[in-house]
Amino acid sequence: MSRMKKIAAGTVAVLSVAALGGCAGGDDPNTIDYWLWDANQLPGYRQCAADFNAANPDLTVKVTQLGWDDYWGKLTNGMVAENAPDVFTNHLSKYPDYLRFEQLVPLDDTEVDFDRYADGLADLWVGQDGQRYGVPKDWDTIALFYNRDMLSDAGISEDEMAELTWNAEDGGTLEDVIAHLTIDSAGVRGDEEGFDKNDVEVYGMGLANSGSGMGQAEWSWFTGTTGWTHTNENPWGDHYNYDDERFQSAIAWWAGLIDKGYVPRLETTVGASMPDNFGAGKAAINSHGSWMIGQYASYDGIDLGIAPTPIGPEGERASMFNGLADSIWVGTDNLEGSKKWVEYLGSPACQDVIGDQGVVFPAILSSAERAVAAYEERGLDVSAFTEHVTDGTTFLFPITANAAQIDGIMKPAMDSILTGQADVGSLTDANTQVNRLFEDAGEDAADD
């Protein structure tokens, strides 16, 4: 019997130690938990946290970084479990859901000067109730990353790259360039006689994925030049326009590039990384966002060039303008401290620190200039990204309710077009499904 007791006691002891050990991470209200996903920005925000602590000795900021894939799961999980961070980096595609579940603190009564930021960035974070839920921290636009050596081999000049044109009928000079840069295994270029589209060695343009319903870096930079917009109004539109002829013909052109062999097949992108393929010399041009500059610059043996996105049928370029912001979680155990930290994050003092790191463009344009200078020091001309802002050729990231459901409808719809299983006309059906979400939502609201 004593043996049994010993075992039982032992088990209990072990379990309690385990339980206690797990609880050890106690919450100190004077510690502000702050989360972000981009490791590249970690040194900058560490610096901000240290400076903040120097100015507010009673408050310490604990910066936690989690990769994008785990970040949102852990954050939502933390909100449910009531241990989410006090302040976190928020994304436009996610925040409507957090608003819906009332997880964010309105920031109107903070001392943040919301007029200080690049045009439109602060407006993106105004909820349907008219209150502000995010303090802008940085922005991104789209440009074309290209392989300089491949371009010079193909006899395409940098000037040509800077003045590319595009239209949905023949693809403009953009398609000419893409076709010429595509090379099959026999060395025949995409626009030459005898090109074998089933045995391509280097693709003219890389493919990340079908872009789902947003197409931020995938297709919005050319669909946006046609005058087409995702929604009837932005932010908080309640009608999507995927049935528009301009959108559908632009997507048809894009899908056609796969058929011509200039762009890799969608199937080959699953589990692969578009930047890595570029680094491996498998693609000559990649359209991607400014948050990827560091990644593209990191590949050994690639002479990187960055060109602006092409000029469209309406005579202008276009780029989606996406902005991240810092939000406060409703469950914070130190609202005042969190507000102070958010104010500091949104101040020129912190944004200058971030700008000097040269990893993202801060939301305050004078701080963004510091980022441009920091990139220049590393030999990177990032004007292709900043021109969108200075020339006013940006359009805001579309914010609507039901983002997750829309993604659930549009991803398979776009995938089946790129794989050739469906015609672009099928987008009209998808659009009807998407818009039905808003009708239903309206009815639900009326029922309430």
Place this chain on the structure above:
Amino acid sequence: MTTTTTIVTQGRRIRRRVTWGAVFGWICLGIAIAISILPFYWVLRTSLSMNSALAANSSSLLPVEFNLGAFARVFGLQSTEEALAQGGSGAEINFWQYLLNSTIFATLTTAGAVFFSSMAAYAFARLRWKHRDLVFGLFLATVLVPPIFTALPNFLLIKNLGLLGTMFGMILPYIFMTPFAIFFMRQFFLNMSREVEEAAMIDGASQWRIFMQVVLPNAAAPLATLALLTFMGQWNEYFWPLLVSDESTRVLTVGLGTFKSQSPQGAPDWSGLMAATLVSAVPVLILFAVFGKRIVNSIGFSGLK
């Protein structure tokens, strides 16, 4: 002595006769071994490479720009700036903490599951009670329930118990039993000879004492097998710890996510990821090296019965 030599020479002669077949067999075996080892080699090769140079030399059979930076990242010996300069993720990984958590998690769940499962298995195999086989059938049927089905109810239960983020909350769903373990041990107990137990019973031992002092010691080999299998399974468990753990209780499998892409559509830190994978596989490899023979023995042992 003479006899033995003859046999050996004869053996040699026989081998020579089938040389071509043997050569073919060895070639096949060699290819099979190469195919199964290649992925491990590739992990090693990638972990010893410079991440920024990997893409340009993706088909290189040898490490690209050989360096140990990836391992330094795994053990947290590299600053964020250095890591980024090498094309690494720059993310922080609290390796030793995760390793400790993994060890605690896998050890406690294994110890608990093996102990409690063998108790249950003994009850199913030896004790006589009403509807025993029906209950066992029901029990076994739960093998058919995919674990993902129980994830959400378990999560809510653990949340309501206020145990999210604790090691206790993480081990609770595993500590008592797994249907497979009960089945495995029950089959073994059924095949054990009753005579020893009956002898113990005549000597006046209680069921508990019979179980602890007669049955369990005789079942050491299958227990070891079960423990090893459970431990490996728990070591590799990902989804549940991802749901429940927080920074202080994060286990290695979840921690490896640090090396995945840090920003949307980015590329993973391949060399860091491979180095971490390699390092996290080491404890299981050691277990195999130490207890591998035991598994083989136990199979032989149960075969004899």
